[in-house]
Amino acid sequence: MPTLTVPLAQRSYPIIIEPGLLARVGAHLRQAGLHHQVAVVTQPPVAASHGARLRAGLEDAGITPLVIEVPDGEASKSLAQASRLYDLLLQARFERGATLLAFGGGVVGDLTGFVAATYLRGIAFVQVPTTLLAQVDSSVGGKTAVNHELGKNLIGAFYQPRAVYIDPQTLRSLPPREYRAGLAEVVKCGFIADAGLVGYLEQEMNAVREQAPEALERMIQASCRIKAEVVGADEEDRTGRRAILNYGHTLAHAIEAVCHYEEYRHGEAVAIGMVCAARLSEEVLGCPGNLGERTLALLSALGLPTRCAGLSPARLLEAMALDKKVQHGRLRFVLLPRVGAAKLVGDVPTELVRRAIPV
Numbered sequence: 001m002p003t004l005t006v007p008l009a010q011r012s013y014p015i016i017i018e019p020g021l022l023a024r025v026g027a028h029l030r031q032a033g034l035h036h037q038v039a040v041v042t043q044p045p046v047a048a049s050h051g052a053r054l055r056a057g058l059e060d061a062g063i064t065p066l067v068i069e070v071p072d073g074e075a076s077k078s079l080a081q082a083s084r085l086y087d088l089l090l091q092a093r094f095e096r097g098a099t100l101l102a103f104g105g106g107v108v109g110d111l112t113g114f115v116a117a118t119y120l121r122g123i124a125f126v127q128v129p130t131t132l133l134a135q136v137d138s139s140v141g142g143k144t145a146v147n148h149e150l151g152k153n154l155i156g157a158f159y160q161p162r163a164v165y166i167d168p169q170t171l172r173s174l175p176p177r178e179y180r181a182g183l184a185e186v187v188k189c190g191f192i193a194d195a196g197l198v199g200y201l202e203q204e205m206n207a208v209r210e211q212a213p214e215a216l217e218r219m220i221q222a223s224c225r226i227k228a229e230v231v232g233a234d235e236e237d238r239t240g241r242r243a244i245l246n247y248g249h250t251l252a253h254a255i256e257a258v259c260h261y262e263e264y265r266h267g268e269a270v271a272i273g274m275v276c277a278a279r280l281s282e283e284v285l286g287c288p289g290n291l292g293e294r295t296l297a298l299l300s301a302l303g304l305p306t307r308c309a310g311l312s313p314a315r316l317l318e319a320m321a322l323d324k325k326v327q328h329g330r331l332r333f334v335l336l337p338r339v340g341a342a343k344l345v346g347d348v349p350t351e352l353v354r355r356a357i358p359v
Ligand SMILES: NC(=O)c1ccc[n+]([C@@H]2O[C@H](COP(=O)([O-])OP(=O)(O)OC[C@H]3O[C@@H](n4cnc5c(N)ncnc54)[C@H](O)[C@@H]3O)[C@@H](O)[C@H]2O)c1
Pocket: 043, 044, 045, 046, 049, 072, 073, 074, 077, 104, 105, 106, 107, 108, 110, 130, 131, 133, 134, 137, 138, 139, 140, 141, 142, 143, 144, 152, 153, 170, 171, 172, 173, 174, 175, 178, 266
């Protein structure tokens, strides 16, 4: 499979997508000069299912890693876990030339990236993502963070990895609900930047649902290509270009906040958010092609939720108003003028939003 590049001048880096790649990560690290001291940061389900294969490949390349497991779950994205990692790295005398390898889902990726950005003022890090969400979204782009009790991802840094190594075979052990949640971000990529990908998902639904190798390859490649392009154009989210990746996320963040991050996986909230954003795209931008219905049909066929029954629209609007995307009482949404194109719209009237929320 081809290698993609995130184009960031001297900090450009490759995204390699290849079945079975896990066993060859060690060789890639050596080739890239990232083999001197390596710490693998991982979570228990990933270590149990795939740790041995990664380690064997590292050892074949002459690398004996320090392996650090963090407890499973979002709570590990904390300053307390970061501090524990600093302690372990210092005790093992990790130096400036060391490499951190994030081996797991987005939780491990965000935490490891944050620690890599700050340990000794920054050491190399690579991503070996093992959830679909991490393979199509969080491992690319350099947003690293831990959570604060006042909100998610409030403490962090932009810090790019040196490489992203994606082995789609690791998804075989992923719980089906996590897989479906990751699909929501693939659907999002299609709607904002790749009409062909949306058509593919609609036509090859069975292959997608069953995780057929060719479907995984198509989806991961297309999503990473889009993310790489957007990040290359607007690395630090300053021009509005990177903001298009937030399609469906205005309502999603409100749903997650109102439910205290418990009831819905992030991707599930994004699915519901896309139904809302699709309806608004029709109303506000005159997006053609029955976008609302098309979105609903695709997401439900993929087993994703399409409405947030039981949540009060008033509370969701309140949560949206607290979000940083609100300006002068009008909500900002990423909307589609057509499938495959997206723009940030800064003045969506609250009443329209209320009617578009799928309850
Ligand atoms: N940095 C970014 O740009 C960005 C973008 C989107 C999301 N995120 C962050 O990503 C996090 C969510 O990531 P996630 O959904 O991957 O969650 P996660 O890391 O909690 O993984 C979900 C679950 O799957 C398990 N798991 C992972 N890989 C597995 C495998 N191959 N087999 C079996 N089980 C496996 C994990 O142990 C966990 O229980 C959130 O904290 C979110 O803020 C970051």
